[in-house]
Amino acid sequence: MAIAAQPQMPRVWRAETKPHKFCPGCGHGIVLKALGEAIDALGIQERTIFGCDIGCSLLSWDFFNLDTVQTHHGRTTPVLVGIKRARPELVVVSYMGDGGAYAIGAQHLVSSAARNDLVTIIVVNNTVYAMTGGQMAPTTLPGQKTETTPYGRDAGLTGRPILGPELVAAIAPPGAYVARGSIANIVQLKNFIQKGLQNQVEGRGIAFIEALSSCPTNWHTNAAATWRFVEEEMTAYFPVREFRTPDEKPSSPLREVPPRGF
Amino acid sequence: MATRPVTGEQRAFMTGNEVVAWAALAAGADIMYGYPITPQNEIMHYWTRMAPKYERGFLQTEDEISAGFATVGGVLAGKRAFTATAGPGNVLMQEAMAMAEMMRLPTVVVVTQRGGPSTATVIYSQQELNLTCFGGNGEGLRIVYSPASHDELFLYTIKAFNSAWKYRFPTFVLGDGYQSKMREPVTIFAPEARGITMEPCHPMVGLPGLPGEERDPAHLRNTYNLEDELYEVLMDAINAYESVAPQVMEWDTYAVDDAELLIIAHGVVSRAARAAVVTLRERGCKAGYFRPVTLRPFPAEPLRPLADRARNLLVVESAYGQLKRHVQAGLYGIPTPVTGYLRPGMGITPEEIAQCALSLLKN
């Protein structure tokens, strides 16, 4: 009897903690695969620190063969900035959901972007607060039904979905790398994340990658509807592309100041 | 580049905030994370002037939440990291300190108490005792020192780093705005000049060796799936705290052997309490004083026999009963009446205490 070929796990994944703890159809596994492949490609496993937030991202606390710290909701970036400032030789990855990045931890994102902190931030955007049971998130699309917008998100009452990479791109000084990828294109997503890690390794500036992701559990969707929502509805609102690369000509009057630890 | 900020012992005349910055330097603190709030600011001012000369780091964060969590990051990385705050900043800091408590991270926070609640005054109080000892959604597994003079502010700032790293509990130096802003003589010293060895620091992440191959990865978390998991972790921490508490506890007494009136105060107020005892003794009153130097763990055991022997207890504090509640809880079952001279947010002079004591004795 032929054994079906298993897809290769990234080397940095921790086999002992697989299968992972995410729901069937969740996008986290795909994003973490892209991250794992990027770390493998750069050969930085020994000096990479992984930090995860609260929300479903916390389930990745034992995901990798990486020294890992699971922090509080929205506070992963300050913890990793603290680590980076104390030990600049380390590569730090701040992993969180859209709630942690754009709502409760927004001040940290804005400030880290302004400071051009040498940290690689990965935000998984699935348009809902998933771990708490599917409430409206900063990224919930207009008209989208959630537990706290049961009749659909009314943008007039609750505003429009926040555009994270666009926000960071507007703030960060030259040297920043900013992109939005999607679990619908894992090769591109891995490429974006790898560039984001490379940016930190080279000490050029902040790296920020948003990944469009799925949550069939809280969306109450089947496989086809899940993919349609990611590929069509989300992508229509959240453009998938690079927003800032470190090699671009500075368009702002800001002079490039190389960021550094102490 | 100079590497030793303090050699031997040096006499100086300076503000408390300057004392803290020198103490952190002398203790070998590697990095400070801070956010401006009065009356703590000059700790950062002195630190940022001196730190680069000794290859120490500083980051001004976007708020106290970030300062607290960045300090958590600094200690995870294996560095002597600290921050300083006060009042509403101390409130925000509690979130990170709850994480430090859960994960037993050796953070050091210097608190310069100001008036409360809310924004209140930027000047002085002893109203952050409850918050500093028991802030956060936990059990208060912290070490809290309450210094009374610049000499002690220097000593206990150094000690805070050592206690934090030795016992692995978040450690606080609970000063106040008066101590921050006043100038008085102080002897600053290199720890080794007083026989103090600095506890070594160890990284908790960024360890040597390839994780998963040469060693297990460090997987640090503060979230647990089941009650039983949490209970086990927490009881380990609680048992560890209780077993080290007798070593950590510190207190001070004066003229207590035959004291019929025992005055209890902490921090800067204890100076006035001691002076009042001197005055009362001169007037023939058998007064003595007891001062908890550690507010967490609270030295109830050494206080109990003294309180039992006394006829009256007078708790004096610049808060409305925060210390008094600790005292009463610690003295449960002892019938000696406890009176409070409670002045939230106000300084207290020896004359006031002596007068209060005399009227207490008259009744």
Next chain:
Amino acid sequence: MDFNLKIALAGEGGQGVQAVAEIITEAAYRAGFQALYIPNFGVEQRGGVSVAFVQISSEPVSAPKFTTGDIVVALSPRAVERVRQYVGDKTLLVYEAGLEDDVRRVYGEEQRRLAVPALAIAQEEMHPRVFNVIILGVLVGITGFVKEEAVQQALERQLGHKFARDPALRELNYRALERGYDIGRGKREAVYTNLFAV
């Protein structure tokens, strides 16, 4: 001889009250006394009356602030009102002579007092900027136990960089100190009997 001398100083921002307090406290410390100085500070960076609390003692100082001063200095009309709470029966009230009417209105005739024509001296004989140095000299003169040289050294530490640029400034400051000292000296007896009365 055990003593604890308490001095409260108050004036408008810019009158140099805090500098006087800092210099005299530091000079006392250098002269071997216990000393403690604390400024008042609030959320108003500008506009409030500036108050300084100084204690010079043979023993370590207890509370940083006090209820009643041995010497209370008031240098502006608002300061005369503001320091009312620190003035007791035995307190020596030192004030700028131009505030005579304000002092009379608030404190009556009985209060022990020393009017110092610092403004007039500064303007007519020296320079308006040494107003506070005259007051400093008065306090050094009254107290007596802090040597003038120690005060001069403290002045050098505070203003040395300015003296280096303009040596005439040093001479001016020393003269102001001396002038104040002579005024204060005459009142020394009054403070001593208060301080050391058992």
